[in-house]
Amino acid sequence: MEINRIKKQLFLIGMIAIAIIACRRDSGFYDHKALSQTVPVNTYDYLKSKKGIFDSMVLVxxxxxxxxxxxxSNITVFAVTNSSFRLAVTNLNNTRKLAGKPPLNLSGMDYIQLDTIMTQYIMRGKITTEDMKDQDGLLLRGVRYGYQMNARLKTNATSGFENGGPKTIIYSDTRWTQFQRSWASTSTSSTNIIATNGIVHTINQDHIAGFQDFVKRFTLNFPPKNYFKLYGGKLTVSAEAPDSPYPEKSYFMVDGSAITKFLNTNALVTKPFWINIEFPTAQICNAYAFTSANDNAGRNPRNWNLQGSQDMVTWEKLDQQINQDFPEFFMQKVYRFQNTKAYKYYRMNITENNGRATELQIAEYILGFKL
Structure with a gap:
């Protein structure tokens, strides 16, 4: 009997001890914290090491x-998976098929448009989820053009956990507006991969690369705001077209119509051929566009550079392009460059055409600002 009594007492003590420990361990709530993973490589090598996941992004x-x-560089990468690029390219090629155009792939897509798309995913600075706690999130800037994105930490609802459950990032293309209803957003599937020089967050696989603009960028290419028309610029060229039965003077580069054109068969006798635009007051330009004309592709510009000046004496290089091609007539190509400085004069120097002796033709030239 005494032994049974002792057993009961020990059992009761044990149960009390278990209850006390359980109460200490579990108050009913946890502070759910995002896990971080440190990898001993830079962000590029990390993406490249994930075969079958980020191959498309590495290709771009x-x-x-x-x-x-x-x-x-100190950067934060919002890594886009193969699935995201596959969705974007499939949607694009379905659209091109309906328009009777051949399919495109990432290896052959226009460099300028891919460059613009990637500035949405590679941000300046090392930014973890801890930096995104504010209700309105955190404004981020792209590494090349300072394009503005927003990252906001979201805590998913989970019963019984303090501060909710798993945390994800709502990642948004702000489209340069403060009105969130106009933003295009996606979310992350993993966060806080800490590389030697930056942070990697992975975008959900159902995201379409380029947000909502991927198809439009490779089917419709919106030109910059035309500052020549908005501010009444003055146009001069290094070699005006000679008189002919056909109106092909330099003015037709800026008349707003791709049907007309500038053509000078001796434009490149003295190189470079330059196009000068003078504004009444200094303007900040960060984009321009060329449109090819109605015939002979050998006359199209191939190599050029753009300069800015305050006095027509000292010039600063703003952009340079080589080996450019316009495979179709009336084809417009838009070029962006990084610039926050206002210049009174902008000079486009064309150094080579696509092989047609000294001839040069341009249907449209637009200089201005592109969001």
Whole structure:
């Protein structure tokens, strides 16, 4: 009997001890914290090591020459999976098929448009989820053009946990507006991969690369705001077209119609051929566009550079392009460059055409600002 009594007492003590420990361990709530994973490589090598996941993004990074940026700079990458690019390219090619155009792939897509798309995913600075706690999120800037994105931490509802359950990032293209209803947003599937030079967050696989603009960028290419028309610029060229039965003077580069054109068969006798635009007051330009004309592709510009000046004496290089091609007539190509400085004079220097002796033709030239 005494032994049974002792057993009961020990059992009761044990149960009390278990209850006390359980109460200490579980107050009913936990502070749910995001986990971080540290990897001993830079962001580029991390993406490249994930075979079958980020191959498409690495292909685009390689095409754009961004390897050094991803290896050396302090950055945050919102990594886009193969699935996201596959969805975007499939949607694009379905649209092109309906328009009777051949399919495109990432290896052959327009460099300028891919460059614009990637500035949405590679941000300046090392930014973890801890930096995104504010209700309105955090404004981020792209590494190349300072394009503005927003990252906001979201806590998913989970019963019994303090501060909710798993945390994800709501990642948004702000489209340069403060009105959130106009933003295009997606979310992350994993966060806080800490590389040697930056942070990697992975975008959900159901995201379509380029947000809502991927198809439009490779089917419709919106020109910059035409500052020549908005502010009444003055146009001069280094070699005006000679008189002919056909109106092909320099003015027709800026008349707003691709049907007319500038043509000078001796434009490149003295190189470079330059196009000068003078504004009444200094303007900040960060984009321009060329439109090819109605015939002979050998006359199209191939190599050029753009300069800005305050006095027509000292010039600063703003952009340079080589080996450009316009495979279709009446084809417009838009070029963006990084610039926050206002210039009174902008000079486009064309150094080579596509092989037609000294001839040069341009249907439209637009200089201005592109969001």
């Amino acid at each position: 990074i390689d095409r754009l020459g961004l390897q050094t940026t991803l290896r050396d």
